[in-house]
Amino acid sequence: MPPQPLAKPICLSIPISQPYDLFRKSRPLPLPSRWALAALSVALVAHPAPARAQPVFKPAQPTLTQPSLAQPTSPTDALTQFNDSVQALVRRVSPSVVQVLVTSYAPIERSDLGDADALVGTQRSIGSGVVIDSDGYVITNAHVVSGARQISVVLAGAGPSELSERRPSGVLGRTRPARVVGMSPELDLALLKIEETRLPALSFASPDRVRQGQLVFAFGSPEGFRNSVTMGVVSATARQLDPDSALVYIQTDAPINHGNSGGPLVDVEGNIVGINTFIVSASGGSQGLGFAIPSSVVQMAGEQLRRYGRLVPGEIGIHLQTITPDLAQGLGLARDWGVVVSNVLPGGPAAVAGVKIQDVVLAADGSAIDDLPSLALHLITRHVGDRVTLSVLRGDQTLALNVLVVERPQSVTRSSSFADPRATLVTELGVLALEVDDLNDADQHAPSGVLVVARVPSLRATDVALSAGDVICALNGSAVSTLADLQAAISRVQPGGAIALQVLRDGQFQFVAFRLG
Incomplete structure (x- = not known):
């Protein structure tokens, strides 16, 4: 069965102004039935280049007092000591775990509409993240924020009642707007920045200390329940789902579900072992098959995204x-x-x-x-x-x-995805569009114009015969080189007036005509 990303969106064909509708009907979560033991352990040995810049992230110094290692005198003492240690760990880690709220566009899954991949509606979704730098840098999964029009980060509050808070912005949580510093779809990682300082940040675990069978804890917002924690073990340290892929994952049986995407998997010292990314499940819920991106990959990607805004492979x-x-x-x-x-x-x-x-x-x-x-x-x-x-x-x-x-040279391809965050909504045409110049696409035949990346038919009473991939070159005889040109040309047309678009489609110019309604 295919892997399932944990930030499962709820796709709604509604106006952007409609309030959040983030949660499905709650259901009881399965308890883990046993510890899973499997596979091999891999250690990555760094070989630094001369005069390499030091890591750019500044984790806050740990303040947690290590639990006593005194030999317990009875089974009850052992359980009490273990219980106290887990609670101390949760108090240490929870303030660094955040909830990520995203507003974006998503395809409308309606087979009766034909070219459904070009139809989009408003989507609200929830994911998780973790503070890795005290100056407001948050790491999460790329699929959590891909195509986001708006991103908010909810910081952990101070009250114990918030541990079960399911609303997108509780009274005790501080909500801050966030921007994407950089993103790597290849690794499924994204770096966010919020305007906060002196935040509690987590450090990364040394990859050569991650062992099969070691105790780990998954933090995040499963099904929208903020500040949740579950416990399990490392089932495998280098699980490979695709034999031809370079990517390997840490497998864990710690229960994780939709909404855990981007949250940390930590060791008993509160260090990041990995970033929870997806599950393999027949039911859609946790079945003890969770996968996290290893800390070594996360740390490397975070540094590159901060320096360059992208992964430099x-x-x-x-x-x-x-x-x-x-x-x-x-x-x-x-x-x-x-x-x-x-x-x-x-x-x-x-x-x-x-x-x-x-x-x-x-x-x-x-x-x-x-x-x-x-x-x-x-x-x-x-x-x-x-x-x-x-x-x-x-x-x-x-x-x-x-x-x-x-x-590695970057392959340049023509963008035709609604997920591009630069896309601009053109309400009158019912489309999301990009300026051709923004694509830096050497294969684009039009010297300038506006590229249709997706249709949003819910914005118009009547459909416009535009398709994803069309390049709008002129409107009613006026050349269109930029989005500003397009909006200006539309503004000159009276309501009910005729619009004739000259578009480049499949290498050929043609006209698309309709009434402005």
Whole structure:
């Protein structure tokens, strides 16, 4: 069954001004039936580049007094000590956990409308986040805030009654507007900023200290219930859902549900082990299969999003392939498992370092490379400008090659997604639109104009025959280069007057005519 993001939105085709309708009918949450034990433990070994800037986030210093480790004298004493320790942990972590409220647009799921992916309505959704810098920086999932028109962060209040508060903005919670500093859809992470200082922030757990079976706690707003906490163990430290993906996750049986997206998974010391991201479930609720992005990836992404506003992915200019017995025999490789270099980018850093096709990669910076995700995960935590020492097997010789990490070129594609936060609502046409110049799209045929990224038919009594991907180049003979041009041209048309749009559709110019109603 496919993974389910935890920030499950409620899609409503309603005016933007309609109040929040955030919650479905509540239902009892399942209790975990047992601890799950599985899989392997992976440690990421950092290899810093010379003169690299220090981490930009400033977590608040822990103030929690460590619980006594005195030997309990009875089972009751042991339970009491454990109970006190858990409560102290919750008091330490909860002030750093926030609720994220999002207003955005989403597709209207109506099969009778034909091109349903181009029809959108107003959506209200809830997610979670965690303060990672005392100056107001909050990390959450990208899918929580993707396409957001408005984002608010609800900070934890001081009263115990708020632990069960389900309303989007309780009396005890401080609500602050938030902006997106940067986002990485690839990693499903986003960095938010609110205008607050001296916030309690959490630190990141060292990845090499995360072990299968260790106790962890999931914080967030499941089903909209703010400041909730559940307990479980690390079921696996490097769970891979897609064999060809570079992404691995921490698997946990700590109950998490929709609304937990972006919330922290912490260890017994209150350090961030991972960011809760999705569940695998047949019922839609928690079944003990929750997955979190590892702390090493979150920390790296947070620093890059703060510095650059985007992820700056690195690469070394090689392509790898999984070794099979047939491949090993055909190429005469020394072993029939692991990964082999199938291509080297001419003039790239790997080629400069001496990497050759048919080299078997054994290790990177001393960490064993046994499969494709192993190297990809190692590289995803490296910064551009770092150097990676590859240990390769060539014939019967083992070589150590020092390779520079360079920025991976960004593929430029035409945007046709309603989720682009730059999209502007053009009420008179019932569409969301972007200026072509905003796309930086070399393949866009129109030199200028306004791109329709989605339709919002609920805004008009009669539909306009525009489609997602159309580029509006003129209105009633007046050239349209910007959104301001389009709005000005519309304002010159009297109610009930005719509008003739010249649009570029599938490489051909054509007219779309209708009455302004």
